[in-house]
Amino acid sequence: MRRGRSRPVAAGPQLRYPPAAFPPMRLSRYFLPLLKETPATAEIVSHQLMLRAGLVRQVAAGIYAWLPLGLKVLQRITDIVRREQERAGAVEMLMPTIQPAELWRESGRYDAYGPEMLRLTDRRGRELLYGPTNEEMVTAIVRDGIRSYRELPLTLFHVQWKFRDEIRPRFGVMRGREFLMKDAYSFDLDEAGARASYEAQFLAYLRTFAAMGLRALPVRAPTGPIGGELSHEFHILADTGESELFYDAAIDEVDLADPDAPQRLRGLYAMEAEEHARAARCPVPAERLARRRGIEVGHIFFFGTKYSAALGLALPGPDGRTITPLCGSYGIGLSRLVGAIIEASHDSAGIVWPDAVAPFDVGLVNLRPDDPVCTALADEVERRLTAAGRSVLHDDRDLRAGEKFASMDLIGLPWMVTVGPKGVAAGVVELKRRATGERHELSVESLLARIGA
RNA sequence: CGGGGAGUGGCGCAGUCCGGUAGCGCAUCUGCUUUGGGAGCAGAGGGUCGCAGGUUCGAAUCCUGUCUCCCCGACCA
Numbered sequence: 001m002r003r004g005r006s007r008p009v010a011a012g013p014q015l016r017y018p019p020a021a022f023p024p025m026r027l028s029r030y031f032l033p034l035l036k037e038t039p040a041t042a043e044i045v046s047h048q049l050m051l052r053a054g055l056v057r058q059v060a061a062g063i064y065a066w067l068p069l070g071l072k073v074l075q076r077i078t079d080i081v082r083r084e085q086e087r088a089g090a091v092e093m094l095m096p097t098i099q100p101a102e103l104w105r106e107s108g109r110y111d112a113y114g115p116e117m118l119r120l121t122d123r124r125g126r127e128l129l130y131g132p133t134n135e136e137m138v139t140a141i142v143r144d145g146i147r148s149y150r151e152l153p154l155t156l157f158h159v160q161w162k163f164r165d166e167i168r169p170r171f172g173v174m175r176g177r178e179f180l181m182k183d184a185y186s187f188d189l190d191e192a193g194a195r196a197s198y199e200a201q202f203l204a205y206l207r208t209f210a211a212m213g214l215r216a217l218p219v220r221a222p223t224g225p226i227g228g229e230l231s232h233e234f235h236i237l238a239d240t241g242e243s244e245l246f247y248d249a250a251i252d253e254v255d256l257a258d259p260d261a262p263q264r265l266r267g268l269y270a271m272e273a274e275e276h277a278r279a280a281r282c283p284v285p286a287e288r289l290a291r292r293r294g295i296e297v298g299h300i301f302f303f304g305t306k307y308s309a310a311l312g313l314a315l316p317g318p319d320g321r322t323i324t325p326l327c328g329s330y331g332i333g334l335s336r337l338v339g340a341i342i343e344a345s346h347d348s349a350g351i352v353w354p355d356a357v358a359p360f361d362v363g364l365v366n367l368r369p370d371d372p373v374c375t376a377l378a379d380e381v382e383r384r385l386t387a388a389g390r391s392v393l394h395d396d397r398d399l400r401a402g403e404k405f406a407s408m409d410l411i412g413l414p415w416m417v418t419v420g421p422k423g424v425a426a427g428v429v430e431l432k433r434r435a436t437g438e439r440h441e442l443s444v445e446s447l448l449a450r451i452g453a
Numbered sequence: 454c455g456g457g458g459a460g461u462g463g464c465g466c467a468g469u470c471c472g473g474u475a476g477c478g479c480a481u482c483u484g485c486u487u488u489g490g491g492a493g494c495a496g497a498g499g500g501u502c503g504c505a506g507g508u509u510c511g512a513a514u515c516c517u518g519u520c521u522c523c524c525c526g527a528c529c530a
Contacts, residue, residue, distance in 0.1 A: 036479065164530085168454095168525095168526090296529095334530095400488060402490040402492080404490085420489055
């Protein structure tokens with residue numbers, strides 16, 4: 001191809017992009033290594049199920065490969081987070097995993113961070129690190145890219161892998177060394193603006209977790225000298241959660257659709273057990289004090305000029321005086337969320353994915369792939385569900401019914417559609433809801449009416 | 454990093470104390486019979502026992518070193 005001269009792309013059917021929104025996936029061609037037995041190294045249920053359901057494979061302590069099915073979940077979670085971040089006015093970018101040590105010397109954190117930071121040296125002897133977070137970098141980028149106070153406020157976010165060399169990684173992806181995180185950073189001219197940016201993220205978090213079908217509790221987190229009351233952790237409630245939470249049961253009554261829900265939630269008591277014990281007195285009457293376990297999946301906080309001052313981010317304000325922007329950062333542990341969701345939603349047979357984050361909407365089981373009539377019907381169901389916008393994982397393998405059902409239960413897709421010899425003559429298939437176990441025999445038309453939109 | 458435990462076919466384990474040339478279940482492959490909730494029978498393949506030294510006629514087994522993984526604790530999204 002010659003350079004410097006554009007030529008029109010030849011139009012032709014072979015260049016047209018296929019229109020299917022969700023190409024169906026055949027299990028016979030997929031990579032889904034399921035384990036019948038529980039690996040001895042996995043202690044908690046989410047880790048066990050993630051290994052058994054073929055979501056991840058451990059590569060080293062706290063480091064995981066994401067297999068196709070696990071990646072789907074991670075992507076669905078990321079999509080929801082991205083949508084809600086953009087809705088809250090944050091702008092996406094992407095910063096690298098590797099950062100120069102010099103940047104961290106500017107903030108003084110290079111020495112402060114300790115062995116948890118993975119340090120590297122390149123061939124020229126330059127000191128690098130695998131980023132555990134990005135405050136320094138984003139602050140430097142904004143410093144170098146902003147010329148006027150008029151360009152603020154600004155909230156940037158990215159989704160990127162991070163590395164913290166935990167002393168003891170555990171609980172599978174819940175406490176890995178390498179983890180995927182959404183982190184957002186806000187830059188404001190004054191405290192009122194910073195507070196508004198914080199509020200916007202607080203609301204975005206409520207919406208994000210609700211959109212995933214999760215119950216998330218905002219918990220007041222201890223702050224440093226600058227943070228004031230502007231720091232919250234978001235916990236997914238799960239009986240197996242790592243932290244114990246005490247909160248005002250009135251929180252359970254708050255309607256998230258209500259515009260003043262964030263305000264109400266912020267006013268209601270919720271603390272981690274350790275903080276709760278430390279508090280002078282609990283403002284919640286005993287009969288309203290709820291106690292549950294949770295998994296921290298998000299953390300937002302305001303830290304003022306800590307990094308902007310250290311890195312020399314300053315702008316001339318409208319009156320000519322220098323403004324050092326006020327900043328906050330807002331994290332969601334995306335890979336950890338996968339584990340947290342499973343902790344919150346599983347049963348003895350396997351995972352029970354909430355609809356919004358399931359790797360596929362429907363598991364389609366053809367009980368007789370060698371029977372042309374069953375196969376024709378299964379193919380039709382696949383085609384029509386796909387056309388209706390549902391993602392379908394089609395089990396076309398020649399295996400026994402029990403094994404196929406058990407596999408579907410294990411991977412936890414919200415719906416299972418079974419096409420088999422019993423129903424095929426009458427033109428009916430069986431629909432099963434994973435969460436409840438409820439089953440119905442339906443015609444293909446009724447099936448589409450039920451789950452086809 | 455302190456304390457504890459474990460490395461033996463893909464997975465789960467036995468064998469280690471009392472050295473004698475590796476075994477069980479599941480999975481895999483072949484055949485037949487089965488076929489709507491992890492089938493039955495018959496046969497087959499697959500392991501330098503984490504690694505490196507040492508002791509011994511002989512080491513999965515004893516000794517020394519080393520690496521890795523897991524659990525409890527402090528730490529953390």
